[in-house]
Amino acid sequence: MLFAADYPFLNILWSMIIFFAWVAWIWTLILIFGDLFRRHDSSGWVKAAWTIFLILIPFLGVLAYLIVNARGMAERSASQAAASQAHFDQYVQSVAAKGGAASEIDKAKQLLDSGAITPAEFEQLKAKALV
Numbered sequence: 001m002l003f004a005a006d007y008p009f010l011n012i013l014w015s016m017i018i019f020f021a022w023v024a025w026i027w028t029l030i031l032i033f034g035d036l037f038r039r040h041d042s043s044g045w046v047k048a049a050w051t052i053f054l055i056l057i058p059f060l061g062v063l064a065y066l067i068v069n070a071r072g073m074a075e076r077s078a079s080q081a082a083a084s085q086a087h088f089d090q091y092v093q094s095v096a097a098k099g100g101a102a103s104e105i106d107k108a109k110q111l112l113d114s115g116a117i118t119p120a121e122f123e124q125l126k127a128k129a130l131v
Helices: 009-038 044-056 058-097 101-114 119-130
Strands: none
Touching: 009 044, 009 058, 044 058, 101 119
16 A cells, blocks of 8 residues: 655655646647648648657657747747737727717717708717617
8 A cells, every 4th residue: 555655745746747748748749730730831741751750759759840840830820820810800890890879879970060960860860879
């Protein structure tokens, strides 16, 4: 039977460090596979070769990929983030452009300021927009 006293604190600490390093390596491997298969500048043969290399010699493969492609990984990640942000901004603009009560009231206020409608008509348009 194994008791807590049979497993000293430094062994626990070392086990935690090893577990953390293993999780970090797995996460790095996932990031590399994600980057590898999103690349448009590599052929299928290059992707297959990297995949085989990463599976057969995992630690050396991860280090080699990071050394060879670190700059490209950062650039691809930044461009993907910029594209996602641009897509989100475009979506927000398209939804916000549709208006709502505030937009209708603003249009009515512009018409009032230009003299196209009377203050009574402005109040009617405002009440209609708020309903």
